Amino acid sequence: MGDSPVTFTRIRTDHAVNAVRLRYIATQAGNTAPRSSPARPPTPYIGPWPSGTFAPTRTEQRRRKITTMSDSVAVQSVGEIVDSAREYARRQIAAFVRRLQTRQQGQPLSARVKLTASTRSSTRLPVLAQANLYIGEQPVRAQVAAAFVHEASQALRARLGEQIARLTNPDRPRPWPTGGVELEFGCTVPVGQRKIVRRKSYRLTWCTPDHAALTMDVMDYDCHLFVDACTGQDSLIYRVGPTGYRLSRLVPLPPPPAPVTPLTIDPRPVPQLTAEEAVARLDSTELPYRFFRDAATGRGTVLYRRYDGHYGLITTDGTSGGQ
Numbered sequence: 001m002g003d004s005p006v007t008f009t010r011i012r013t014d015h016a017v018n019a020v021r022l023r024y025i026a027t028q029a030g031n032t033a034p035r036s037s038p039a040r041p042p043t044p045y046i047g048p049w050p051s052g053t054f055a056p057t058r059t060e061q062r063r064r065k066i067t068t069m070s071d072s073v074a075v076q077s078v079g080e081i082v083d084s085a086r087e088y089a090r091r092q093i094a095a096f097v098r099r100l101q102t103r104q105q106g107q108p109l110s111a112r113v114k115l116t117a118s119t120r121s122s123t124r125l126p127v128l129a130q131a132n133l134y135i136g137e138q139p140v141r142a143q144v145a146a147a148f149v150h151e152a153s154q155a156l157r158a159r160l161g162e163q164i165a166r167l168t169n170p171d172r173p174r175p176w177p178t179g180g181v182e183l184e185f186g187c188t189v190p191v192g193q194r195k196i197v198r199r200k201s202y203r204l205t206w207c208t209p210d211h212a213a214l215t216m217d218v219m220d221y222d223c224h225l226f227v228d229a230c231t232g233q234d235s236l237i238y239r240v241g242p243t244g245y246r247l248s249r250l251v252p253l254p255p256p257p258a259p260v261t262p263l264t265i266d267p268r269p270v271p272q273l274t275a276e277e278a279v280a281r282l283d284s285t286e287l288p289y290r291f292f293r294d295a296a297t298g299r300g301t302v303l304y305r306r307y308d309g310h311y312g313l314i315t316t317d318g319t320s321g322g323q
Helices: 014-030 058-064 085-102 149-168 211-220 276-286
Strands: 072-080 111-115 127-136 138-146 195-202 225-230 234-238 244-251 263-265 289-294 301-306 311-316
Touching: 072 085, 072 225, 072 244, 085 127, 085 149, 085 211, 111 149, 111 263, 127 149, 138 149, 138 211, 211 234, 225 289, 225 301, 234 289, 234 301, 276 289, 276 311
Parallel strands: 072 111, 195 311, 244 263
Antiparallel strands: 111 127, 127 138, 225 234, 234 244, 289 301, 301 311
16 A cells, blocks of 8 residues: 555445446446546445445545645644534645645655634634645745635645735735635633733844745734844834734834835834733733833833633743844
8 A cells, every 4th residue: 555645535435336236237237437537446345344444435535646745734623623624624725735845846845734713602613724834935824714724725725825925026015905704803802811821932033124024924914023134123023004914122223224115114112021921911911922021121012912812922032133
């Protein structure tokens, strides 16, 4: 059977046996396929299989014979997601990867898909689908929410196409307003019960605001924390305002020279807060994130709302980043 993975489909043994018997009876009666299409060879009987076990179907046998990038698509699921839905998501992204590989002329591609099903009955869009695609060493990320896995899988594939288009045309900013449905918070946690459930610390990248805007778009972020290479300031670029891109620095400074991205500049100073004070401010405003100067480190920090209704905190590793 080789080293390629085998996908199995759940079938009932009596159905498989009946199908073989019907084909045999039809053959004995002299039935043939229409002349307009060649006769299909009968499917070999692959039993006996105990009732309720797994047997490979004709479709899966054909898939094993094709060498595609679908083997590089790994799917992880959290919550109650059935195998058929997870396989549908894998096929959707695998098809996208195959087409993209053809355009990239054989450049190595791989993808990871994560499907999360909320257990809260009040969630309007309970399925969150996220894909992380790597084109060589270039990461691309997409995230969508939907009512069902099939719907989320199709939307995720379309969203990845938008990310690739943005990456291919870095001088063309993403349209604003988007004209589509933005990702909404799937779960609502009452004020006072929200907690910081995830903390991420990393070395900030030194780059221009244009490059930061591109990174934010192709990674499907609402905002992106970086070090402005023109000023050395910890800065945040985010999607808001009349142009869709706004730049905020720890210390207000003049606009960057001749940016390609249509930026607006936040003239207000960034407040100095602790993480607990930032949580209190975000609770009172219901904004999706809060950029502030950490009272302990003096570095730029972002508190953001997660899809599950709680908070995540992005901090620096304490160094000045790298150019």
